[in-house]
Amino acid sequence: MKVFKFGGASVRDAGGVKNVLKVLEGEGINEKLIVISAMGKTTNALEEVVKDYLQKGQFNDALQPVKEYHREILLGLFENKDHIAFAQVRDIFQELENFLNHNRSTNYDFVYDQVVIYGELLSTNIVSTYFSSRGIKNDLLDARNCIRTDSTYRDAQVQWDETQAQIKLKVNPKSLTITQGFIGGDPNNFSTTLGREGSDYTAGIFAYCLNADSVTIWKDVPGVLNADPRAFENPHLLEQISYEEAIELAFYGASVIHPKTLQPLQRKEIPLFVKSFLNPGNPGTAVRKGQPILPKIPCFIVKKDQVLISLSSLDFSFILEKNISEIFSLFHKYQIKVDLIQNSAISFSVCIDNKFNNLEKLINHLKATFRVSYNTGVSLYTIRHFDEKAVEALEKDKKILLKQTTRETVQLVAIP
Ligand code: ADP
Numbered sequence: 001m002k003v004f005k006f007g008g009a010s011v012r013d014a015g016g017v018k019n020v021l022k023v024l025e026g027e028g029i030n031e032k033l034i035v036i037s038a039m040g041k042t043t044n045a046l047e048e049v050v051k052d053y054l055q056k057g058q059f060n061d062a063l064q065p066v067k068e069y070h071r072e073i074l075l076g077l078f079e080n081k082d083h084i085a086f087a088q089v090r091d092i093f094q095e096l097e098n099f100l101n102h103n104r105s106t107n108y109d110f111v112y113d114q115v116v117i118y119g120e121l122l123s124t125n126i127v128s129t130y131f132s133s134r135g136i137k138n139d140l141l142d143a144r145n146c147i148r149t150d151s152t153y154r155d156a157q158v159q160w161d162e163t164q165a166q167i168k169l170k171v172n173p174k175s176l177t178i179t180q181g182f183i184g185g186d187p188n189n190f191s192t193t194l195g196r197e198g199s200d201y202t203a204g205i206f207a208y209c210l211n212a213d214s215v216t217i218w219k220d221v222p223g224v225l226n227a228d229p230r231a232f233e234n235p236h237l238l239e240q241i242s243y244e245e246a247i248e249l250a251f252y253g254a255s256v257i258h259p260k261t262l263q264p265l266q267r268k269e270i271p272l273f274v275k276s277f278l279n280p281g282n283p284g285t286a287v288r289k290g291q292p293i294l295p296k297i298p299c300f301i302v303k304k305d306q307v308l309i310s311l312s313s314l315d316f317s318f319i320l321e322k323n324i325s326e327i328f329s330l331f332h333k334y335q336i337k338v339d340l341i342q343n344s345a346i347s348f349s350v351c352i353d354n355k356f357n358n359l360e361k362l363i364n365h366l367k368a369t370f371r372v373s374y375n376t377g378v379s380l381y382t383i384r385h386f387d388e389k390a391v392e393a394l395e396k397d398k399k400i401l402l403k404q405t406t407r408e409t410v411q412l413v414a415i416p
């Protein structure tokens with residue numbers, strides 16, 4: 001069987017949903033598990049619902065556009081306004097509102113997960129009902145019953161044994177299964193999420209547990225490119241790369257694949273294809289074991305809105321292992337994602353991703369022990385397989401705060 005993943009861009013409107021069916025018909029309907037993300041930018045919109053709810057004590061203003069957006073898609077898919085799809089979507093929104101009206105928790109991460117998962121519940125419900133209306137039999141599976149996690153809300157860790165057992169039990173590999181990306185369930189059956197853009201990872205988990213033949217991630221780009229088309233001109237398609245290369249690219253911030261996706265696939269040597277949902281006949285990118293990058297060209301990655309922190313000891317004594325381990329335990333405590341590290345005798349610099357908005361708390365804590373300076377809003381640029389020309393082109397017009405070169409990779413922390 002094969003696992004397919006369709007992201008938000010592929011189902012951002014009714015035409016997109018229809019196209020998903022077209023792609024699937026081209027590939028064969030059965031023996032597929034398809035993982036679907038929230039439609040378009042729904043997760044962002046639901047993040048606004050959470051913010052309003054916890055900061056202003058109301059959610060209607062932020063929720064209304066989400067309702068209208070999904071209704072618009074339904075109208076494009078079902079001619080008859082009495083179709084059961086409309087009532088189902090109304091019920092899902094009702095369930096969300098019931099949660100918001102009865103919840104007493106002020107724990108941001110907990111509330112966040114209980115709310116944003118509705119994006120995926122809505123999208124999969126709509127796609128499944130649409131498929132059924134077109135005569136395509138499918139099983140709609142609640143991923144929360146399969147992807148079992150701990151209770152680290154917004155960054156839930158998969159409990160592999162239980163997840164494996166539930167997937168074996170609940171998925172029929174012979175038929176067509178539709179399920180949600182990104183979401184899981186904790187031991188108390190509260191909803192959890194695997195981190196933003198985590199649907200790719202869900203596809204990897206299902207593929208691992210089902211010993212799938214392959215995973216295909218369907219994108220609005222031809223495949224993995226040597227540069228993010230939103231940030232760099234004239235990117236080229238990478239026809240093939242190894243798991244290691246894909247992990248490195250994803251880790252440095254190539255947002256085309258979620259970094260956690262590759263590990264489960266690599267362990268079972270399940271190939272990953274990244275292909276265009278607009279041109280499904282084109283080969284896209286193949287990620288497999290050990291194959292060299294083709295073509296071998298420099299790859300450019302940018303992570304925007306990062307923070308560069310520099311620490312030195314208050315008395316200019318050396319920064320030693322003990323300090324470093326103390327610093328890292330604080331990063332762990334405040335869920336700080338570390339991108340790059342550089343240290344000298346008396347200073348320690350680190351580029352971080354302030355994903356969980358805990359920077360202020362971290363800085364205050366660090367100030368107790370260290371002299372701290374930091375720049376927010378910096379960009380981390382990475383070139384894999386660099387050559388001089390590539391580095392020169394990248395350095396032009398930028399204020400470089402830090403540069404690090406290893407055998408295959410150059411990294412720059414720069415403004416902008
Ligand atoms: P999804 O709909 O699956 O969520 P995303 O928008 O998260 O899709 O990811 C696809 C986008 O990733 C592309 O539209 C592209 O702008 C961006 N991207 C960033 N880096 C790369 C890269 N190296 N190759 C291809 N796309 C990239």
Ligand code: ASP
Pocket residue numbers: 007008037038043044119181182195196197198199200
């Ligand atoms: N819907 C989630 C997000 O936007 C997960 C995903 O798209 O992969 O982050």
Ligand code: MG
Pocket residue numbers: 007008197
């Ligand atoms: Mg995405």
